[in-house]
Amino acid sequence: MIRPMIPLVTAALLFGIGAYGVLRRRNAVLVLMSVELMLNAVNLILVTSDVVRRQLTGQAFSLFVIVIAAAEIGVGLALVLRLFRLRNSINVDEVPLDENMS
């Protein structure tokens, strides 16, 4: 017998920690790490839902999420390296949001 409450609460806490990290960290690489935590929390919820509904759709979707996360991290890190080459800093709060800021 499996009690789905425990992995679901774990996933909820992981998602909260990831959201905290995204908003709290200044370094873009650390922000990407926190995004990975949030994506993993979603995967855990999808896989746990399979136990409740006795099917495999959640696991198939979690594989899709893993693929999208891999694509995201590749493009994200290319952007981070580009930013570092342009400004010599990867702090997200120093990224100019319009052309007048420098």
Add this chain to the structure above:
Amino acid sequence: MTTSDVLFIAIGLIAVGAALAVVLTEHLVRAGLWLVLALAAVAVEFLLLRAEFVAWVQVLIYVGAVVVLLLFAVMLTRAPIGPSSDLDRPLGPALLVGAGTGLGLSGLFVWAFAGKQFEAPPVGTAQSLGGNIFDDWVLPFEVLSVLLLAALVGAIVLSKKETSS
């Protein structure tokens, strides 16, 4: 309290603790290494939930590839080796949103699933999962392969050195 409950709680505590270390540590490289522990703990949870194939994919892609990419990015952006004191932004909004979503969702799940137990499902092997994906989800699978190709090309274009102008 069965054995599986105890295992779920222990692995969940490891995952949450390692995730907290990722967002709280002052060392960039250590954040990456704590992330390995958090992702591996989630992989063990997948095994406990009988999602065998997803667990090994998690180990191969996340613990293997994504963390190595992140550590490469840490190296290439010349991160300091020691602790850095300027990694954080203001605490208030982050704590509000993080604790709000985390505890709010936890409360929702406790309310919805308290005391409920389910039979362990059949093991999600590569065979059963492959059958599911290629029977029901072929179109999303194909679209994802195009997305992966686009991301690959995009990453190469972005990280290419400017040759002219």
